[in-house]
Amino acid sequence: MIRVCLTVAAIAAILFVIGCASRGGDTQDASLQQFQQQMVAQERISDINDKLLMMAVQGAGDRVYRVGAEDRIRVDIFGVDELSREYRVNGAGNILLPLIGEVSVSGLTLSEVEQTIAAAYAEEYLRNPQVSAEITEYRSQQFTVIGAVANPKVYSVSRQTTLIEALAMAGGISREAGNSVYLTDRVRDPDTGQLGTRTLIIDVEDLMQQAEQYNLVLGEGAMINVPRGGFVYVEGAVERPGAYSQRADTTVLKAIAEAGGLAFEADRSDIRVLRRQDDGGWEAQDIDYEQIRDNPANDLPLRNGDIVIVDSSALRVGWNNFLRVAQPIALLGFRPL
Known part of the structure; x- marks a missing residue:
């Protein structure tokens, strides 16, 4: 009887140690992940601002000044x-x-x-x-940049300016920036010639990738607002599920790190990102944690309102439940008879 109890206790103790080691490894992974994400975040913002500056320099000088109100x-x-x-x-x-x-x-x-x-x-x-x-x-070619940029203020220029040039002049976006740029200005209708207000919301990624479409020439009295980020939601097998701030540098890895990292029972190959579409529906994108951790360049940038769902592995859940049962048995096995 004593031998049986000791055997059970030994097995349970080994499982306990293995379980603790697994959790300890996850904790180390989470700490490393947080450090990596800080580096990736800085690199991503720096990359965006470098592109803004490069595109602004390349486009400079292509336009002549056009007269506007108050000039x-x-x-x-x-x-x-x-x-x-x-x-x-x-x-x-x-x-x-x-x-x-x-x-x-x-x-x-x-x-x-x-x-x-x-x-x-x-x-x-x-x-x-x-x-x-x-x-x-020059009065018509004044524009104002506010929000999450390095130097928010009113700028006066002597020629027409594009959106990218304006953001570059403002020192680029900051880490607190969301994924969108709001532009309000006055432009003339090409058909009627009437001066009217134009209001647009432009995605930062679209501005970078499709400049020929979104890098607009600013109209009169332009106001450019780079709002600070909103929220993303992390649910499922993470240590601290909940809502977290969304910024221009927020990605799947960073959101998971802010949520305390993956829980022991997380299925690292089964992570989904839900994103609301313009028609009100939801688009789901599957993510493999190990793939984006090994290659952060493939990490998915998150937008305001995105939901990250980390599913649980049935095997890990079963293992975790077994440990919970085995540990009390191990402790009972060491009681003197």
């Missing part, structure tokens, strides 16, 4: 001093010329402004007028 323009007509003066472009994009009245100049280059004014005076008042125009005060 101040100096118009000189050769030989006619009384018609040479400065004008402030009004909110409707017009200037008020002597003898002529209102002339629309918003959206025109300086060369086009000169041609427009020359044509207006040539109709009735001057023969072959020589007109020159220059910007003396």
